[in-house]
Amino acid sequence: MIRNAKFSDKSHVLNFCQNTFSWGDYVEHVWDYWLNEDLLFVYEKQFPVGICHGFFSKNQIWIEGIRVDQNFRKQKIASLLVNHIESLGQKNGALFSFMLIDVENSTSLSMAKSLKYDILETWNFYSLEPKKNSNFDIVFLKSFDTTFYTHYVKSWRWLPLDSETIFELLKQNKIIQSKIDGKVSTAIISNSEHFDNTLIVTLFSDSEKTLLQIILFLQNHAIQNNYSRIQILTKEKLFDFEFLEHKLSFHLLRKNLV
Numbered sequence: 443m444i445r446n447a448k449f450s451d452k453s454h455v456l457n458f459c460q461n462t463f464s465w466g467d468y469v470e471h472v473w474d475y476w477l478n479e480d481l482l483f484v485y486e487k488q489f490p491v492g493i494c495h496g497f498f499s500k501n502q503i504w505i506e507g508i509r510v511d512q513n514f515r516k517q518k519i520a521s522l523l524v525n526h527i528e529s530l531g532q533k534n535g536a537l538f539s540f541m542l543i544d545v546e547n548s549t550s551l552s553m554a555k556s557l558k559y560d561i562l563e564t565w566n567f568y569s570l571e572p573k574k575n576s577n578f579d580i581v582f583l584k585s586f587d588t589t590f591y592t593h594y595v596k597s598w599r600w601l602p603l604d605s606e607t608i609f610e611l612l613k614q615n616k617i618i619q620s621k622i623d624g625k626v627s628t629a630i631i632s633n634s635e636h637f638d639n640t641l642i643v644t645l646f647s648d649s650e651k652t653l654l655q656i657i658l659f660l661q662n663h664a665i666q667n668n669y670s671r672i673q674i675l676t677k678e679k680l681f682d683f684e685f686l687e688h689k690l691s692f693h694l695l696r697k698n699l700v
């Protein structure tokens with residue numbers, strides 16, 4: 443019933459992944475990437491009726507894109523797909539499985555609960571409009587203490603911030619910071635691998651003043667580098683700012699695999 447997805451599944455799958463959410467769905471934009479990345483599975487009756495994608499990173503497996511055709515829901519198809527990826531994770535030494543669920547998606551949250559996932563953190567998603575600015579007070583960090591930061595967001599996956607990853611991010615000037623009156627805001631910048639011209643930013647902020655500096659920098663950085671969208675993921679509730687819009691909030695859920 444569960445098998446690796448193949449190229450010819452695409453049209454069947456996109457048929458039931460069009461109006462998944464009130465705003466539509468993103469599966470059509472990522473299907474080709476996921477197929478290439480591997481660990482894309484379908485649940486097949488006579489044709490595919492469910493999908494799920496997994497992504498290994500260090501000691502964890504990331505689970506995303508759980509979709510079941512409306513006509514086949516409540517038959518444990520999603521649960522079987524998730525269990526399938528979890529057991530692959532276990533076989534490959536993953537300690538944890540993670541997934542991200544919209545705080546308002548109660549069906550999916552019930553599913554995660556029934557699969558023994560716990561809410562680890564809640565994250566807010568803001569969009570920020572690019573804009574030309576100058577005179578922002580930020581530095582590119584040369585070292586970064588991760589004691590309080592375990593993950594950063596890359597292509598909408600929360601990936602572990604281990605020393606190797608930090609080293610690469612610092613080398614590429616991807617970690618910026620603003621420090622004013624002993625307060626700090628830090629941002630980790632990455633490109634979306636799946637969406638064109640999209641800057642994805644993981645933000646940790648202590649104060650409004652330092653946050654403003656980061657925001658001014660990001661807007662200008664986007665203009666200078668031809669990004670048309672800036673997506674900010676942060677655990678904080680950000681202040682009201684003309685070019686900043688709160689879009690959604692998500693729970694980051696975790697399951698111990700050992």
Ligand SMILES: CC(C)(COP(=O)(O)OP(=O)(O)OC[C@H]1O[C@@H](n2cnc3c(N)ncnc32)[C@H](O)[C@@H]1OP(=O)(O)O)[C@@H](O)C(=O)NCCC(=O)NCCS
Binds near residue numbers: 462510516543549554
């Ligand atoms: C969420 C979704 C993937 C669940 O698929 P499914 O195959 O119907 O789920 P399962 O049959 O494996 O259900 C597992 C558990 O989830 C919960 N659940 C599933 N559907 C539910 C519903 N409509 N209402 C409440 N709880 C529900 C139940 O706890 C269920 O266990 P139970 O049957 O023992 O009560 C499916 O509804 C879907 O595709 N939704 C739209 C896409 C989506 O939200 N994806 C997740 C994004 S993170």
